[in-house]
Amino acid sequence: EIVLTQSPATLSLSPGERATLSCRASQSVTNYLAWYQQKPGQAPRLLIYDASKRATGIPARFSGSGSGTDFTLTISSLEPEDFAVYYCQQRNNWPPLTFGGGTKVEIK
């Protein structure tokens, strides 16, 4: 089973700042990695798939990069609605499909 480790667990930033979230895989997932955003009481929303492709309707301030075992989600300038929990997920080697433990982006 591929383990995804996200860091940091919590990121405290102000609106307008840049957010950089990390996801590290226990073995290569090539580029088969997605990022999701989840707000309290809501279902997750797909942001990025195949490491760097934005899903439908996702703003350009969200970008993904990386391959192999190290991946990054960058939010170029935080909007108030971006404060949420973010999860990465791999689909390269499954079952099982696995998620990271999440990074909470909170208002500083």
Added chain:
Amino acid sequence: EVQLVESGGGLVQPGGSLRLSCAASGFTFSSYSMNWVRQAPGKGLEWVSYISSASSTIYYADSVKGRFTISRDNAKNSLYLQMNSLRVEDTAVYYCASSTLKLYYFDYWGQGTLVTVSS
């Protein structure tokens, strides 16, 4: 507009059973694979089960294998999860999620249904 609506959650005793349903609309349900994903209170996401569009391929997480059964009825645009021998650790919000954009990613999600296993 794509909609996924789960139902069937509730309170059940350990060892009991529950059947979750997910009603799909706004897309050609029969063409896409579907999944169940759960989230324990205050915890992260855990994939539970996968079913291909024609039900020919089915996978389960080890934590539910032998106890849960995924199925679908394409004529009714519905997905199901039969949960038997429920344990306290199965307590979670259960989401159905589709893979219409690309296989094995979850691009549409329902609002979730809460399953509580407690005596």
